[in-house]
Amino acid sequence: MKKLVCILLSALIPALAFSACSGKKINLQLPGAVTTAPAEPSTNEDGSLLAQARLVYAKNDSLNPYEAKSSVNIRLLSLVYDGLFTLDSAYNLNGAVAKGSAGGTGTVNVMLDTSAKFSDGTPVRQSDIIYSFELAKKSETYGERLANFTDVTTPNPSNMIFSLAEPDIFAQNCLTFPIIKEGSDENRPTGAGRYIFTEDSGRLLLKINPERKGFSPAITCFELTEIKDSTVTNSSLEIGSTCFSFDELANGTYTRVNAKTQNVLMNNLVYLGINGSNEYLADPLIRRAVSAALDRNEIVTSAFQGHAKAAASPFNPEWYIISGTDGAPTVENSDISSLLEQSENNPGKIPFSLIVNGENGFKLEAAKQIRDMLAQAGITVMVYSLAREDFYTAVRNGDFDMYIGEVRLTDNMNLYPLFKGGRCSYGVTQNTQELSFARYEQMLSGECEPMDFINEFSSELPFIPLCYRSGLALYTNSIDYGDSSSCIFDVYANVDRWNIIKDD
Numbered sequence: 001m002k003k004l005v006c007i008l009l010s011a012l013i014p015a016l017a018f019s020a021c022s023g024k025k026i027n028l029q030l031p032g033a034v035t036t037a038p039a040e041p042s043t044n045e046d047g048s049l050l051a052q053a054r055l056v057y058a059k060n061d062s063l064n065p066y067e068a069k070s071s072v073n074i075r076l077l078s079l080v081y082d083g084l085f086t087l088d089s090a091y092n093l094n095g096a097v098a099k100g101s102a103g104g105t106g107t108v109n110v111m112l113d114t115s116a117k118f119s120d121g122t123p124v125r126q127s128d129i130i131y132s133f134e135l136a137k138k139s140e141t142y143g144e145r146l147a148n149f150t151d152v153t154t155p156n157p158s159n160m161i162f163s164l165a166e167p168d169i170f171a172q173n174c175l176t177f178p179i180i181k182e183g184s185d186e187n188r189p190t191g192a193g194r195y196i197f198t199e200d201s202g203r204l205l206l207k208i209n210p211e212r213k214g215f216s217p218a219i220t221c222f223e224l225t226e227i228k229d230s231t232v233t234n235s236s237l238e239i240g241s242t243c244f245s246f247d248e249l250a251n252g253t254y255t256r257v258n259a260k261t262q263n264v265l266m267n268n269l270v271y272l273g274i275n276g277s278n279e280y281l282a283d284p285l286i287r288r289a290v291s292a293a294l295d296r297n298e299i300v301t302s303a304f305q306g307h308a309k310a311a312a313s314p315f316n317p318e319w320y321i322i323s324g325t326d327g328a329p330t331v332e333n334s335d336i337s338s339l340l341e342q343s344e345n346n347p348g349k350i351p352f353s354l355i356v357n358g359e360n361g362f363k364l365e366a367a368k369q370i371r372d373m374l375a376q377a378g379i380t381v382m383v384y385s386l387a388r389e390d391f392y393t394a395v396r397n398g399d400f401d402m403y404i405g406e407v408r409l410t411d412n413m414n415l416y417p418l419f420k421g422g423r424c425s426y427g428v429t430q431n432t433q434e435l436s437f438a439r440y441e442q443m444l445s446g447e448c449e450p451m452d453f454i455n456e457f458s459s460e461l462p463f464i465p466l467c468y469r470s471g472l473a474l475y476t477n478s479i480d481y482g483d484s485s486s487c488i489f490d491v492y493a494n495v496d497r498w499n500i501i502k503d504d
């Protein structure tokens with residue numbers, strides 16, 4: 001089965017996703033019909049720009065969105081560069097440089113906002129979008145999500161048609177790559193985002209973009225201060241170098257700092273990897289019994305200290321397509337004892353090995369909880385806490401019965417990395433994924449609903465979803481952070497609602 005390892009549903013296409021998939025047109029309105037001019041940044045007594053708050057950037061990294069490597073710079077650049085579309089926390093697709101989208105399974109027809117302008121006042125041309133698309137496909141940050149896109153054509157001045165190598169009704173969600181002006185400064189290219197880079201009195205600043213429609217924030221100017229790398233952004237809050245930081249909690253720990261915090265759900269699926277070569281775990285009844293024995297909410301609350309959300313399916317529970325039902329599968333039998341009795345390969349007291357990266361506190365605690373939960377169901381598990389590199393080696397070599405893994409899905413919720421042949425498919429054998437994989441391909445072609453796939457998947461469980469991890473937005477007491485509309489696609493999504501409530 002020839003498939004590329006890169007694109008599934010991280011997606012959303014506003015609530016009309018399946019109309020789009022059947023070829024019906026979707027109209028996505030540009031956010032912000034307000035056309036009032038934004039306030040001009042105020043100045044100091046010497047005439048220099050007054051920076052109302054501070055953000056950090058990694059000076060040893062690029063401020064070009066296609067060359068930046070550090071997470072702090074990549075996130076910061078979302079303030080300067082717009083894509084064709086943006087995504088919200090429910091994975092709904094909203095227009096930015098584009099204003100709408102329609103498509104079948106093999107193409108995406110994008111309707112452009114022909115009034116869109118770069119910050120220098122020049123129009124955003126189709127050639128700029130093609131130039132950015134080609135850079136994005138080659139880039140480390142955006143290349144994976146665009147791997148299924150083969151080319152783009154321009155049938156008329158207001159439309160662009162993106163072609164796909166394989167069917168994917170959620171492909172629109174990958175068209176969020178930054179649009180930069182061809183031929184502009186390579187170090188800080190011209191963008192069409194909410195702010196622009198400027199230098200004033202030896203300081204690097206972000207100033208409001210006067211060409212950006214419908215954007216009138218209270219904070220019109222940020223000063224950018226240098227840090228060595230992304231690992232010190234939290235401490236920069238305490239010394240006043242920034243008013244905002246984002247911590248992915250990737251190490252499985254959180255060291256408290258003097259700041260307000262807010263969880264932001266990421267698209268990072270934490271799952272229980274299963275070795276389908278094990279004679280007992282090759283039986284879907286045993287895998288279903290293992291899954292049924294797990295209290296995911298308890299794992300989230302205790303092991304992950306609330307920095308996650310339980311997942312009843314492989315998909316992000318915030319995804320608008322399943323959020324109303326939490327993706328709860330319909331499976332005929334979920335009684336643990338009955339499942340074990342029906343199986344011809346009941347393991348009894350035969351222990352399964354569960355390996356985990358012991359350097360990650362959240363996952364180590366989760367492994368212990370899984371062991372205890374399975375013990376109550378009569379399934380014996382031995383937990384092996386390994387050093388990080390030893391853990392990766394053991395997973396690659398198949399030296400496990402179960403393991404706790406994590407994968408960040410692309411913006412169209414691509415599950416291919418977890419199926420056989422994918423980069424995270426360790427232990428997934430043909431017999432443990434054959435039916436669910438076929439149903440998955442049907443879903444991407446619009447031949448079945450996501451819940452049809454979820455139900456098929458839940459009967460087979462080639463891997464067992466546990467939860468989706470959250471990162472942590474941290475902000476100083478001097479900032480009113482507004483509402484909780486920030487999302488992992490843009491941690492500054494609500495910057496227009498930030499306010500200064502007291503001096504630093």
